[in-house]
Amino acid sequence: MDVKVMFFGVLAEVTGTTFLNYTGVKTLSDLRQRITDRHPEIVHYNYRIAVNNLFTDDDCTLSDGDEVAFLPPFAGG
Amino acid sequence: MDVKVMFFGVLAEVTGTTFLNYTGVKTLSDLRQRITDRHPEIVHYNYRIAVNNLFTDDDCTLSDGDEVAFLPPFAGG
Amino acid sequence: MHKFLSEGPLTAEQLSRLMSLMKDRSDTGGHSLFIGQVRADIVNNKSVTAIEYSAYESMVNDEAESIIAQIRTEFSDVKTVEILHSTGIVKAGEVSLAVMVSAGHRQQAIQACSKTVELIKERLPVWKKELLEDNSHIWRENRG
Amino acid sequence: MHKFLSEGPLTAEQLSRLMSLMKDRSDTGGHSLFIGQVRADIVNNKSVTAIEYSAYESMVNDEAESIIAQIRTEFSDVKTVEILHSTGIVKAGEVSLAVMVSAGHRQQAIQACSKTVELIKERLPVWKKELLEDNSHIWRENRG
Numbered sequence: 001m002d003v004k005v006m007f008f009g010v011l012a013e014v015t016g017t018t019f020l021n022y023t024g025v026k027t028l029s030d031l032r033q034r035i036t037d038r039h040p041e042i043v044h045y046n047y048r049i050a051v052n053n054l055f056t057d058d059d060c061t062l063s064d065g066d067e068v069a070f071l072p073p074f075a076g077g
Numbered sequence: 078m079d080v081k082v083m084f085f086g087v088l089a090e091v092t093g094t095t096f097l098n099y100t101g102v103k104t105l106s107d108l109r110q111r112i113t114d115r116h117p118e119i120v121h122y123n124y125r126i127a128v129n130n131l132f133t134d135d136d137c138t139l140s141d142g143d144e145v146a147f148l149p150p151f152a153g154g
Numbered sequence: 155m156h157k158f159l160s161e162g163p164l165t166a167e168q169l170s171r172l173m174s175l176m177k178d179r180s181d182t183g184g185h186s187l188f189i190g191q192v193r194a195d196i197v198n199n200k201s202v203t204a205i206e207y208s209a210y211e212s213m214v215n216d217e218a219e220s221i222i223a224q225i226r227t228e229f230s231d232v233k234t235v236e237i238l239h240s241t242g243i244v245k246a247g248e249v250s251l252a253v254m255v256s257a258g259h260r261q262q263a264i265q266a267c268s269k270t271v272e273l274i275k276e277r278l279p280v281w282k283k284e285l286l287e288d289n290s291h292i293w294r295e296n297r298g
Numbered sequence: 299m300h301k302f303l304s305e306g307p308l309t310a311e312q313l314s315r316l317m318s319l320m321k322d323r324s325d326t327g328g329h330s331l332f333i334g335q336v337r338a339d340i341v342n343n344k345s346v347t348a349i350e351y352s353a354y355e356s357m358v359n360d361e362a363e364s365i366i367a368q369i370r371t372e373f374s375d376v377k378t379v380e381i382l383h384s385t386g387i388v389k390a391g392e393v394s395l396a397v398m399v400s401a402g403h404r405q406q407a408i409q410a411c412s413k414t415v416e417l418i419k420e421r422l423p424v425w426k427k428e429l430l431e432d433n434s435h436i437w438r439e440n441r442g
Contacts, residue, residue, distance in 0.1 A: 169317055173310070176333060180337060180390045183337040185331075185332070187329075187332075188330055189328070190327065190328055191327055191328070192324075263332070264411070
């Protein structure tokens with residue numbers, strides 16, 4: 001599956017990227033493994049993951065075109 | 078003593094007046110007696126009295142130029 | 155001396171001027187405004203077309219100053235409190251009250267503005283006569 | 299679709315337009331506005347000159363709609379909820395957030411506006427980078 005990965009806030013800074021495409025991804029835990037291999041520094045940060053704008057705590061199967069966002073604690077207002 | 082008497086809200090309507098001078102008034106209870114003699118209808122209304130902008134529950138001596146206001150329940154905002 | 159009363163409905167210009175006061179400070183993080191508007195309520199099956207406000211002006215000024223002093227004592231983070239209240243006739247849909255509180259942080263701004271509005275209802279010597287569509291009227295009291 | 303994000307500081311015109319929405323209804327008696335402004339705080343002995351906001355726009359839109367739906371459920375007297383949040387750079391003294399809640403009666407307007415601001419802080423996917431006078435920066439999180 002081809003998925004879009006987005007980093008926000010401090011995670012965009014530490015990964016040096018805001019947007020990446022990953023191909024051949026089956027599950028969220030696959031994707032997380034590939035991302036932490038590539039950006040090991042993100043383990044030091046708090047973040048939550050949203051798939052298609054919905055928070056996802058557990059593993060899940062990903063579909064083509066899914067948008068997976070890495071979200072540090074919010075700071076709006 | 079010469080004092081100014083002011084009626085507000087519904088009391089201005091029922092007394093038909095907003096402002097009156099009373100002469101030869103010694104105390105607040107004197108004044109209240111003269112006013113209820115003249116406007117007996119006001120006994121049917123709730124009101125408080127302020128002398129020179131301060132609420133006055135008890136009797137007190139009045140001085141020349143004092144402003145005595147009859148204030149129905151407030152309804153600002 | 156501060157002017158708290160304004161003849162007729164509060165205008166868009168008056169509200170804009172109030173909001174432009176926000177710009178003067180960089181130590182404020184939150185501004186809370188309350189705007190009171192005359193509702194076209196139905197009373198005794200008749201529609202309210204306007205409210206006629208009357209006020210004891212010199213006492214309004216004393217009480218408003220006293221309310222502001224109380225708010226600044228209770229909410230130490232508050233920088234400014236502005237109060238503007240209409241007198242005379244204000245039609246349904248028009249604005250009769252504006253309160254703006256600016257504070258360092260949002261919670262004090264919001265709580266202090268809310269408290270200011272309650273104190274205005276409780277303590278400002280202002281009266282309202284609701285004018286109904288058939289030219290009758292009702293004197294309205296604030297309730298707890 | 300509703301637009302909740304706005305590039306750069308919120309302008310006086312945007313705030314006036316927000317307030318002009320009040321005029322459309324005669325069933326509203328109270329409007330509560332909250333305006334959030336960037337403070338020139340001192341952080342690590344350095345002054346904050348601006349905040350750079352970033353946002354996950356599609357999720358902001360979903361969450362803002364969800365917040366408004368929740369408020370309208372919890373506060374049955376609320377007629378309208380408006381939310382406007384800056385993205386990009388907003389300097390100290392400039393405005394980055396505006397919330398306006400209109401309701402039949404004052405207490406629901408004030409309480410619902412306050413709750414909306416808390417939910418925005420808690421749930422809108424927005425991030426802030428405080429820019430300091432020596433060109434360093436700090437990522438700031440909202441605290442409880």
